[in-house]
Amino acid sequence: MAKRDYYDVLGADKGASADELKKAYRKKAKELHPDRNSDNPDAESQFKEVNEAYEVLKDAEKKAAYDRFGHAAFEGGMGGRPGGGHPGQGDFASAFSDVFDDLFGDFMGGRPGSGRARAQRGSDLRYNLRVTLEEAFSGLQKTINVPTSVACDECSGTGSESGAEPTICPTCQGMGKVRAQQGFFTVERACPTCQGTGQMIQNPCKSCHGAGRKEKERSLSVNIPAGVETGTRIRLAGEGEAGMRGGPSGDLYIFIEVADHAIFDREGTHLHCRVPVSMSAAALGGDIEVPTIDGGRSRVKIPSGSQSGRQMRLRSKGMPGLRGGPNGDMYIELAVETPVNLTSQQKELLREFEKLSEENNPESSSFFTKVRSFWDSMKG
The missing domain is CATH 2.60.260.20 (Urease metallochaperone UreE, N-terminal domain)
Incomplete structure (x- = not known):
């Protein structure tokens, strides 16, 4: 039986871009996956056909050969398939694995190689600082004590005794991740041997137990500029938590809160x-x-x-x-x-003042004129 055109298999145009081909493949793979088509005896063969087509068209070199010679590009008369082997043989799940990585890579730390954790950046820290309104007006230098992780002095942050360099993990070859095939899917997880660091420490530092850092309280001098208000954020680069095994330190963020004032x-x-x-x-x-x-x-x-x-x-x-x-x-x-606790004399004086002040309260006069008008209108 003659092979179908790979573009027709994917439902894509011949001039489709790599992103358009991937989109078409994902749609077809989802539609024809055998787990979703148990009542279709041809689903598995169709699914394999889709994977075979995408396996060729996703590769620029293979795609160019296919666009020029068609299926003959991968038959013996044309010198064999670029890269060796027939596109329908071998691991057709590798194409599906690319899409799996694309969908879930961010949640699992990215593809192998991107997960190397030889030197991990330290975490950013937050410190809440309360200042008075007078301090916010003038600005000040303030010393704060921050509990944080600092690089271990004994091993210079490497985690190894005497500062020796860690060795590459033999299980993941320094990638920090391992893959396992489960049916049509390739599952990626952190390497169980090195816990995702990609390294092995043969002689852990006795002071930090291989972490490359220790808990310590540090005193820092902070410049609070004049004019700060509640919610102002000050960033101190590199003053956060120390990185793992020599990695760069995180940043320290100081959040300002200005206290209420009595006046x-x-x-x-x-x-x-x-x-x-x-x-x-x-x-x-x-x-x-x-x-x-x-x-x-x-x-x-x-x-x-x-x-x-x-x-x-x-x-x-x-x-x-x-x-x-x-x-x-x-x-x-x-x-x-309004005065309170009036004496008898003060009350008498105010009564006398009230009699003499009928023309000195324009707002009261205006209001009660409007009230009388309102009442008269209601009577009418």
Whole structure:
């Protein structure tokens, strides 16, 4: 029986790219897999035919020969199949293995060769640092103690006694992974002999027991720039966990949290300060003294007749911008305070004041005029 055209077998065009051929193959392999077609006696032969076609077309050299000579390229008259053997003989599962690697390689650490773990990079570390608003305003140098893994001094991080170089694992030949054939699938797993490192240590270091690193608390000096806020992240390259067996160290990430302040509320680079004033001071106006985040004082003029919630701005008295940005502003919000625990004399004076102040409360007059209008409309 004449062989079918390989492109027809895969359902692909002759000018198809490598990605298009792989996509077509995956679709056909899934469709014709014998495990999914137990009621089709021809499924296995069709599945093998698909694998045979892809085995040729996935290889650029074989594909070029096939495109020029067809099936004759792999028969005796043309000098045999490039690379030797007939495409239908040998391990047809190798083509399927490529797709298996493509689908699951990321979950299993990649293909052999990419999983070499002679020197593994250390893990990144996180350190949460709490600072005051004053420290965030001015910036500071701070010493922190970080528990981490450091390179072993005894073996210089190699994990071997006297710093000797590890040997290549005889089981996986340094790949760190081994493969096993299970039916149509090739299963890849970490090498059981070297636990995926690709190396064997003949004489483990007695100090670190072959790990190449030890647990230790380190003191680090950290520069906290002015203007940091909660959520700011500072990266210290190479200050994380030491790598395994001489691998590079990870990074240390410091996450800043700025503590709440008793006087100031922060909004980006702006600061808000709520200042209580007496009823008489709000009515008469005058000057008040307010604190600033740099430890200084500023005089603020209160206009006469000020109401609660009135805001006044002090330019550039807020927080500095991170990385040299302009300073924000400081906003003073007035909170007019009603006196409490009045004496009899104070109450009498306020009653007298109330009688004389009917025309001095425009907001109250306006509100109650609207209320009377509302009630009259309801009656109508």
